[in-house]
Amino acid sequence: MKLSMMKTSLSGMIIKLARFSPIAIGKTAEIKYKHMRPTSMAWYFVLLLTFLGFSSSAQQQQLRAEKIGNRIDVYIGSLFFTSYRFSPDEKYPFFYPVNGPSGASVTSMRNGTYPHHSSLFFGCDKVNGGNYWQEGLERGQILSIREDLLISEGNEIKIQNECIWTRPGAEAPIKDIRVITISAPESGVFQIDFDIQLQMLEDVYIEKTNHSFFSARVDPDLAVVNGGTLLNAEGEAGEEGTFGAKSAWMDFYGNRKDGKEGLAILQHPDNKWYPAPWFTRDYGFFSPTPMYWPEDDKGIRLSKGEEVNLSYRVLVHEGDSDAARIQEKFDDYANEK
Numbered sequence: 001m002k003l004s005m006m007k008t009s010l011s012g013m014i015i016k017l018a019r020f021s022p023i024a025i026g027k028t029a030e031i032k033y034k035h036m037r038p039t040s041m042a043w044y045f046v047l048l049l050t051f052l053g054f055s056s057s058a059q060q061q062q063l064r065a066e067k068i069g070n071r072i073d074v075y076i077g078s079l080f081f082t083s084y085r086f087s088p089d090e091k092y093p094f095f096y097p098v099n100g101p102s103g104a105s106v107t108s109m110r111n112g113t114y115p116h117h118s119s120l121f122f123g124c125d126k127v128n129g130g131n132y133w134q135e136g137l138e139r140g141q142i143l144s145i146r147e148d149l150l151i152s153e154g155n156e157i158k159i160q161n162e163c164i165w166t167r168p169g170a171e172a173p174i175k176d177i178r179v180i181t182i183s184a185p186e187s188g189v190f191q192i193d194f195d196i197q198l199q200m201l202e203d204v205y206i207e208k209t210n211h212s213f214f215s216a217r218v219d220p221d222l223a224v225v226n227g228g229t230l231l232n233a234e235g236e237a238g239e240e241g242t243f244g245a246k247s248a249w250m251d252f253y254g255n256r257k258d259g260k261e262g263l264a265i266l267q268h269p270d271n272k273w274y275p276a277p278w279f280t281r282d283y284g285f286f287s288p289t290p291m292y293w294p295e296d297d298k299g300i301r302l303s304k305g306e307e308v309n310l311s312y313r314v315l316v317h318e319g320d321s322d323a324a325r326i327q328e329k330f331d332d333y334a335n336e337k
Contacts, residue, residue: 065159092163096109117217118217171202175198178197
């Protein structure tokens with residue numbers, strides 16, 4: 001087909017589509033379309049679609065990320081959101097800071113009483129005699145061996161990280177592969193999807209421990225002891241109401257500037273042990289962990305070659321749980337995979 005014929009055909013198709021579009025509704029619009037030349041109409045419609053597409057994408061904040069040494073920095077618009085840190089000198093990889101829409105971090109980074117609380121992280125104690133949670137690399141370490149920045153800009157950031165669980169004088173019991181997806185799905189909400197596959201390199205026994213799996217230590221502004229709120233999906237509040245309770249999600253929020261800001265952790269229903277009971281503390285710590293409540297009250301066994309897939313969603317949000325629609329967002333998350 002000749003180029004001129006293709007242009008005429010394309011223009012005709014666009015005119016037909018335009019006449020049936022919402023924009024063409026009304027007598028005035030109909031007259032305008034009838035009196036426009038095909039080529040003019042084609043350009044008009046293309047420009048209109050381009051404008052509508054631009055307007056739609058402009059509503060969603062763009063992200064960018066950069067790998068700098070032993071960390072990956074992530075920006076949402078002009079706001080620095082977080083660094084994913086994987087230094088070989090650290091106990092395990094972790095996120096810090098995790099800045100909310102206000103620009104202040106919703107997590108805290110260690111203190112004299114709890115030096116093993118590194119913001120937002122994944123670890124575990126008492127794994128085949130090793131400690132992959134508390135300070136002391138000689139006791140065990142989750143060591144990053146590969147970090148790939150798969151998507152570095154656009155509507156989302158994607159990171160893949162491979163780690164080996166190692167300690168001197170012992171075989172590595174576990175290798176894990178993490179896929180981290182960061183986005184800003186709507187105004188006032190930042191999102192981290194943390195998907196991890198644990199691969200058992202040998203028979204693994206995890207003794208009963210409260211130090212296990214995906215965890216967050218929130219900023220003092222959000223802690224219950226400082227006037228913040230800890231709330232689960234059933235509406236139970238504080239350490240007294242949530243400790244040991246099984247729940248799909250948990251949210252910590254508190255006063256920030258002229259409003260509220262919080263961090264919620266959601267467990268995906270496909271997770272092994274879902275819904276895991278929560279280890280919670282009013283001073284600002286929470287973690288969905290099955291390891292503190294094993295069925296035999298002693299420990300959990302996993303066989304060599306077994307794979308455990310776990311998925312969590314972190315929502316850093318403005319407002320309280322209701323304003324941020326945490327339950328609605330959990331329902332959406334539950335249907336995604």
